[in-house]
Amino acid sequence: MSERLVDLHMHSTASDGSLTPSELVAHALEVGLAAIALTDHDTTDGVAEAIAAGERLGLEVVPGIEISAKRERGTLHIVGLFIDPANRRLQERCVRLRAERAARNGRMAERLTELGMPVSIEEVRAKSGGGVLGRPHFAAVMLEKGHVTSLDEAFDRWIAKGRPAYFPKALFDPAESIEMIHDAGGVAILAHPSQLLCDTAAELEGMVTELRDLGLDGIETQWSTATAEEMEEAERLAERHGLLRSGGSDFHGGVKPDIRIGVARGQIRLTGEVLEALREAAQARR
Numbered sequence: 001m002s003e004r005l006v007d008l009h010m011h012s013t014a015s016d017g018s019l020t021p022s023e024l025v026a027h028a029l030e031v032g033l034a035a036i037a038l039t040d041h042d043t044t045d046g047v048a049e050a051i052a053a054g055e056r057l058g059l060e061v062v063p064g065i066e067i068s069a070k071r072e073r074g075t076l077h078i079v080g081l082f083i084d085p086a087n088r089r090l091q092e093r094c095v096r097l098r099a100e101r102a103a104r105n106g107r108m109a110e111r112l113t114e115l116g117m118p119v120s121i122e123e124v125r126a127k128s129g130g131g132v133l134g135r136p137h138f139a140a141v142m143l144e145k146g147h148v149t150s151l152d153e154a155f156d157r158w159i160a161k162g163r164p165a166y167f168p169k170a171l172f173d174p175a176e177s178i179e180m181i182h183d184a185g186g187v188a189i190l191a192h193p194s195q196l197l198c199d200t201a202a203e204l205e206g207m208v209t210e211l212r213d214l215g216l217d218g219i220e221t222q223w224s225t226a227t228a229e230e231m232e233e234a235e236r237l238a239e240r241h242g243l244l245r246s247g248g249s250d251f252h253g254g255v256k257p258d259i260r261i262g263v264a265r266g267q268i269r270l271t272g273e274v275l276e277a278l279r280e281a282a283q284a285r286r
């Protein structure tokens with residue numbers, strides 16, 4: 001039986017992916033997917049284009065977002081599915097976040113210049129291909145201008161956390177992230193649970209419990225870096241905490257060439273049933 005699969009986590013040029021939203025839709029059709037969700041980082045800017053391409057070519061596109069939320073150690077990612085991209089509060093908050101990040105990028109460029117490594121925002125922007133600017137683009141400019149001899153050196157000596165040109169990135173907190181998604185009519189899903197820097201299964205479960213109390217609706221049980229054991233553990237968490245299942249490849253295009261749309265590294269397989277359960281939950285919220 002060849003059931004058509006879905007992929008509910010991926011990125012376009014609106015954040016850090018290498019394909020435009022339209023190219024992403026064409027690629028998904030090419031490999032035979034039945035539906036995709038576009039979940040760019042902290043922006044819905046690619047959603048309208050993806051939906052239009054989906055309507056033209058015949059592919060369902062679920063409007064989504066992936067919000068980075070701060071925690072004591074690192075960040076966690078919360079995917080919102082079936083959100084209304086036109087939601088005012090969601091857009092206002094994304095705009096505010098972008099302004100804070102633009103200010104941070106300006107401070108980084110200034111600091112690097114003060115440190116004798118002139119870098120301008122225009123140069124950094126040229127490296128981003130129109131997407132969201134971040135430290136990898138700074139590192140690329142530093143390398144190109146001969147300020148460093150490798151991208152690793154740019155991070156390790158200058159722009160990694162605790163280094164002289166590091167400034168913390170503006171982030172939402174988990175409660176705010178879940179609230180924004182609910183406010184926009186969507187369901188909130190904890191993304192790729194193995195990437196949360198939890199040392200033990202108990203720590204992960206503690207975090208899931210906390211997020212569930214904040215209103216989390218679901219958890220990814222299939223994701224790009226997952227092992228079979230990690231996916232089983234996520235299944236058990238979903239079961240124990242009454243959470244919906246979701247997942248996807250976290251496809252980024254050529255930026256992460258080993259991850260393929262729909263299948264990641266070959267270990268994921270999401271059926272239409274997963275999508276229908278999420279759709280029902282989102283409809284029940286309205």
Ligand SMILES: [Zn+2]
Nearest residue numbers: 066077191192
């Ligand atoms: Zn993520």
Ligand SMILES: [Zn+2]
Nearest residue numbers: 009011066250
């Ligand atoms: Zn992602």
